[in-house]
Amino acid sequence: MxxxxxxxxxxxxxxxxxxxxxxxxxxxxxxxxxxxxxxxxxxxxxxxxxxxxxxxxxxxxxxxxxxxxxxxxxxxxxxxxxxxxxxxxxxxxxxxxxxxxxxxxxxxxxxxxxxxxxxxxxxxxxxxxxxxxxxxxxxxxxxxxxxxxxxxxxxxxxxxxxxxxxxxxxxxxxxxxxxxxxxxxxxxxxxxxIWGYIAQEEIAIPQLYLARDRDVVDRQGMLYAVNEFITPRDGEQVLRESVRYRTVGDANLTAAVRSTASSVEEVIAEIAVTRLTERGATRGDDKVSDxxxxxxxxxxxx
Missing domain, CATH: 3.40.50.620 (HUPs)
Incomplete structure (x- = not known):
């Protein structure tokens, strides 16, 4: 039995x-x-x-x-x-x-x-x-x-x-x-x-977490979306990239990452193979010191 x-x-x-x-x-x-x-x-x-x-x-x-x-x-x-x-x-x-x-x-x-x-x-x-x-x-x-x-x-x-x-x-x-x-x-x-639970429970999230084409500027290897807090500096070129956010801190210091993950399932697949923490990848204000x-x-x- x-x-x-x-x-x-x-x-x-x-x-x-x-x-x-x-x-x-x-x-x-x-x-x-x-x-x-x-x-x-x-x-x-x-x-x-x-x-x-x-x-x-x-x-x-x-x-x-x-x-x-x-x-x-x-x-x-x-x-x-x-x-x-x-x-x-x-x-x-x-x-x-x-x-x-x-x-x-x-x-x-x-x-x-x-x-x-x-x-x-x-x-x-x-x-x-x-x-x-x-x-x-x-x-x-x-x-x-x-x-x-x-x-x-x-x-x-x-x-x-x-x-x-x-x-x-x-x-x-x-x-x-x-x-x-x-x-x-x-x-x-x-x-x-976190992403697995969001998928399992079908929890709503801000659309910033999903990839789409956004205007960004490249500052020291980090991609910042052009918005009311980020404007291009002299010599900076505005790029059109498919990006998403791994974390959503302050808009003036939080960078996006290149991505084509436009659904939660695709985000999960992407996170499963990454080796860089979300703060290390996207938070400019956390790079002051270890x-x-x-x-x-x-x-x-x-």
């Missing part, structure tokens, strides 16, 4: 782990919030949160640290998805902070560094005690050091040497007054897993 095979697939195992983590934090934390930018990782994380509490609504708000340099298509997608789920959206605005004089923009045009104080101010203002982030360990060396529950002190700072053990997937979410947690339900996912991400995380970045 044969018996049914009840073994979980890789994606089912990852989904179950992430849903467990999300429920655990919702049960333990006084005021959690999910960081949602409209990018592929946060889209998957929001879908996992929806599944974790269905048929009830997601019992916590979502927050976007808006740099003012986002791709318009991504902001449009963010607002549409939040409205569909009926969740509260909190926007922490970097342009508002610049106007108020609480942060100062860097000469290179990057607003990544000044995202951190804006994020920390929003956490304090709203009393958030746990922040769900969409980081994955395969993104960056600093991410690989991170635990599922990443504890931050009263200043929002991360000390990689002062983190709690997570033996047998048991999580201690207790915090003292002023402390908070960054929680990463996607820690054990890879970029390929320790750029770790330095930002120690300052309070998620």
């Amino acid at each position: 044969s018996t049914a095979d009840h073994r979980l697939t890789q994606l089912q195992t990852l989904e179950a782990e992430s849903v467990h983590v999300i429920r655990e934090v919702a049960a333990e934390s006084e005021r959690p919030v999910l960081l949602f930018s409209g990018g592929k990782d946060s889209i998957v994380m929001l879908e996992l949160a929806r599944k974790a509490f269905a048929p009830a609504r997601i019992p916590f708000p979502v927050m976007h640290v808006d740099t003012g340099l986002n791709f318009p298509e991504v902001l449009e997608f963010r607002d549409k998805r939040v409205a569909e789920l009926g969740v509260e959206l909190v926007v922490a605005s970097v342009p508002d902070a610049i106007a108020a004089g609480t942060v100062r923009q860097e000469p290179n045009g990057s607003r990544n560094r000044i995202q951190t104080p804006v994020l920390l101010d929003a956490v304090e203002q709203h009393g958030f005690t746990a922040l769900f982030g969409g980081a994955r360990r395969d993104e960056d060396k600093a991410r690989a050091k991170e635990r599922m529950f990443s504890f931050r002190d009263e200043f929002g700072q991360w000390d990689p040497k002062n983190q709690r053990p997570e033996l047998w997937d048991l999580y201690n979410g207790r915090t003292h007054l002023g402390e908070s947690i960054r929680v990463f339900p996607l820690s054990n996912w890879t970029e390929l897993d 320790a750029a991400m770790e330095d930002r995380k120690k300052e309070g970045y998620f």
